[in-house]
Amino acid sequence: xxxxxxxxxxxxxxxxxxxxxxxxxxxxxxxxxxxxxxxxxxxxxxxxxxxxxxxxxxxxxxxxxxxxxxxxxxxxxxxxxxxxxxxxxxxxxxxxxxxxxxxxxxxxxxxxxxxxxxxxxxxxxxxxxxxxxxxxxxxxxxxxxxxxxxxxxxxxxxxxxxxxxxxxxxxxxxxxxxxxxxxxxxxxxxxxxxxxxxxxxxxx
Amino acid sequence: xxxxxxxxxxxxxxxxxxxxxxxxxxxxxxxxxxxxxxxxxxxxxxxxxxxxxxxxxxxxxxxxxxxxxxxxxxxxxxxxxxxxxxxxxxxxxxxxxxxxxxxxxxxxxxxxxxxxxxxxxxxxxxxxxxxxxxxxxxxxxxxxxxxxxxxxxxxxxxxxxxxxxxxxxxxxxxxxxxxxxxxxxxxxxxxxxxxxxxxxxxxx
Amino acid sequence: xxxxxxxxxxxxxxxxxxxxxxxxxxxxxxxxxxxxxxxxxxxxxxxxxxxxxxxxxxxxxxxxxxxxxxxxxxxxxxxxxxxxxxxxxxxxxxxxxxxxxxxxxxxxxxxxxxxxxxxxxxxxxxxxxxxxxxxxxxxxxxxxxxxxxxxxxxxxxxxxxxxxxxxxxxxxxxxxxxxxxxxxxxxxxxxxxxxxxxxxxxxx
Amino acid sequence: xxxxxxxxxxxxxxxxxxxxxxxxxxxxxxxxxxxxxxxxxxxxxxxxxxxxxxxxxxxxxxxxxxxxxxxxxxxxxxxxxxxxxxxxxxxxxxxxxxxxxxxxxxxxxxxxxxxxxxxxxxxxxxxxxxxxxxxxxxxxxxxxxxxxxxxxxxxxxxxxxxxxxxxxxxxxxxxxxxxxxxxxxxxxxxxxxxxxxxxxxxxx
Numbered sequence: 045x046x047x048x049x050x051x052x053x054x055x056x057x058x059x060x061x062x063x064x065x066x067x068x069x070x071x072x073x074x075x076x077x078x079x080x081x082x083x084x085x086x087x088x089x090x091x092x093x094x095x096x097x098x099x100x101x102x103x104x105x106x107x108x109x110x111x112x113x114x115x116x117x118x119x120x121x122x123x124x125x126x127x128x129x130x131x132x133x134x135x136x137x138x139x140x141x142x143x144x145x146x147x148x149x150x151x152x153x154x155x156x157x158x159x160x161x162x163x164x165x166x167x168x169x170x171x172x173x174x175x176x177x178x179x180x181x182x183x184x185x186x187x188x189x190x191x192x193x194x195x196x197x198x199x200x201x202x203x204x205x206x207x208x209x210x211x212x213x214x215x216x217x218x219x220x221x222x223x224x225x226x227x228x229x230x231x232x233x234x235x236x237x238x239x240x241x242x243x244x245x246x247x248x
Numbered sequence: 249x250x251x252x253x254x255x256x257x258x259x260x261x262x263x264x265x266x267x268x269x270x271x272x273x274x275x276x277x278x279x280x281x282x283x284x285x286x287x288x289x290x291x292x293x294x295x296x297x298x299x300x301x302x303x304x305x306x307x308x309x310x311x312x313x314x315x316x317x318x319x320x321x322x323x324x325x326x327x328x329x330x331x332x333x334x335x336x337x338x339x340x341x342x343x344x345x346x347x348x349x350x351x352x353x354x355x356x357x358x359x360x361x362x363x364x365x366x367x368x369x370x371x372x373x374x375x376x377x378x379x380x381x382x383x384x385x386x387x388x389x390x391x392x393x394x395x396x397x398x399x400x401x402x403x404x405x406x407x408x409x410x411x412x413x414x415x416x417x418x419x420x421x422x423x424x425x426x427x428x429x430x431x432x433x434x435x436x437x438x439x440x441x442x443x444x445x446x447x448x449x450x451x452x
Numbered sequence: 453x454x455x456x457x458x459x460x461x462x463x464x465x466x467x468x469x470x471x472x473x474x475x476x477x478x479x480x481x482x483x484x485x486x487x488x489x490x491x492x493x494x495x496x497x498x499x500x501x502x503x504x505x506x507x508x509x510x511x512x513x514x515x516x517x518x519x520x521x522x523x524x525x526x527x528x529x530x531x532x533x534x535x536x537x538x539x540x541x542x543x544x545x546x547x548x549x550x551x552x553x554x555x556x557x558x559x560x561x562x563x564x565x566x567x568x569x570x571x572x573x574x575x576x577x578x579x580x581x582x583x584x585x586x587x588x589x590x591x592x593x594x595x596x597x598x599x600x601x602x603x604x605x606x607x608x609x610x611x612x613x614x615x616x617x618x619x620x621x622x623x624x625x626x627x628x629x630x631x632x633x634x635x636x637x638x639x640x641x642x643x644x645x646x647x648x649x650x651x652x653x654x655x656x
Numbered sequence: 657x658x659x660x661x662x663x664x665x666x667x668x669x670x671x672x673x674x675x676x677x678x679x680x681x682x683x684x685x686x687x688x689x690x691x692x693x694x695x696x697x698x699x700x701x702x703x704x705x706x707x708x709x710x711x712x713x714x715x716x717x718x719x720x721x722x723x724x725x726x727x728x729x730x731x732x733x734x735x736x737x738x739x740x741x742x743x744x745x746x747x748x749x750x751x752x753x754x755x756x757x758x759x760x761x762x763x764x765x766x767x768x769x770x771x772x773x774x775x776x777x778x779x780x781x782x783x784x785x786x787x788x789x790x791x792x793x794x795x796x797x798x799x800x801x802x803x804x805x806x807x808x809x810x811x812x813x814x815x816x817x818x819x820x821x822x823x824x825x826x827x828x829x830x831x832x833x834x835x836x837x838x839x840x841x842x843x844x845x846x847x848x849x850x851x852x853x854x855x856x857x858x859x860x
Contacts, residue, residue: 141570160415479842
């Protein structure tokens, strides 16, 4: 298990650097995690700058999101655990806090529908730009348990789902590997920015 | 031939890094190729992240676009082959998937006309900003053979052509050397972004 | 004291590089400082490029903002001193000169109100996105003593305050550590850009 | 002289890298020069990529802009010579080809007036944001001698001048040192982008 944790810790540090360079985790926003074993997950320590981490900024929690090493995990650990529980094959979850996702989440009501983009094929089992990918937008909530419940209820009747937005608060996406999760982040960022521009209601 | 392949493989890896840093190949989008010999072409392996490649991510296909090394080339290999067949002097083809090209391709109908830009002189045989450069926009199509045929038919009656857009899907451009092809990418990206802004219909 | 000065000088140089890479201190704009001791402050020398400094570009002033080493500190040293005097725990002050802050400061009249952003939690004692953070905008003034007085008068009746804008001239923010001050810079930059876009009156 | 040429050649290469990283010399656009001696100037060789130069891409011309080493200087060498002749203290001239300058030059008629920006103080002898800096816009012309003459005529009656725009073609600015010229580039880029956004007629 330790070797697995060390590998993921290094990958999460590197992923933080990549996403910071892309402008997607300003200040200390964002959080990332990985499934290390059945009851052990690597996750970013609360309040750290995600672009300038070392492996000391990655800690361990169990499947209930409780600290296994006396440090405090991200306040949003519960959202990660909901995803791991629902999707047994998911091994990495990334929550960037990008400007375009933030703005788009304040422009739309309940969901964004992404269509006619070749880049949709970056997501699993989508093999044509004609696919219509729905991305739900949840209202922000400091009560994470309550928010996780809403996400869970949505997933009961709306799969497949590859990510979601929280209003004024970035987005969540995931994958079976670090590479897949990062691919989904880059694809969503591109598509959210396109969508924001297509709507024309917001400028920059 | 091998030495030529190695040289191009290294150049394609480096080009991928440059274009990723410019934000032009998000997720695993984009694909690149080079003419190694009469019946041998170097091309990116399907599904690889173009900003983080090694030479292992570059493979060989013949003039029919068939794999020479048992790996799967980009789904769009047929578009590359159409260009190599038509233009014997072209040695490098680059297909970036930039946000501005994607948005512009969804704003215009059949073609973009670029005029009154000094940067037009970055293309072969254009020596004044007064030139009017036409760039066709083709509808996206997952049937690559059919799309390649449309491109070919367009070229029958519309040369010279230095690149084209696919709707919601970035652009293709090429050159006699890697340097020339990269110059055309940078020039098109600049001009497409200008054009998008000049139209004012899209913001951000 | 010297060891403390050296540490801060190195941190200010590194901070300059970070903020320049983020596009926030173009030309020779911006200035930064740190509290070294009760009557000694490290501050950027006047007119230096903040993205390409060495520790030689950091000098010492006393609590009145007077040079302790015969070099000329930034013209805006008085604004730094006002902040240090009012907030005894503040150890670092950063004044970036970003494009989005500049534009926003020309769009609004007297204050910007930031609300419904998760990133508000980057500031001290804010634990919900429902907080409404007021950021005053002061008219630019080449008479720094007079401007410092206006800022001081505003603070008399408007705490807590985490930063302010000067019209056409970037923003000031601060923190108890370099890490905190940088976090506030990144958070304000994100929020100012969001706000500028939400207003839609300015584009690009 | 040789030592002076070598120093400037290295600085011009480094300046090219900086401006390319800022997105200001796409494709092979832009050109740079420095006064090496009374009748010797260092200037970029025609057609080179300004972000990936070595000192081999810098050549020598005399005060008439004629090659001193059998290589072909930038097509716009005549514009550089006009500036050196008029301003004996100017030692460095930079011509970036930025997107924002290009777009702004197509939006305005004869001149841009920059006012109420603190960053105006980046230019010589401007000590307040209340200054109104005029920047003329000249129509693009492939006849460089004719264009240089127009610039010269404008300068006869409109000093001080710190730079000018060519329509659809970026801007020229200069300084007594490389550091000053680069400062003017960064200041103009910021101000042109602000101005473009303030006008709102163009979006991105």
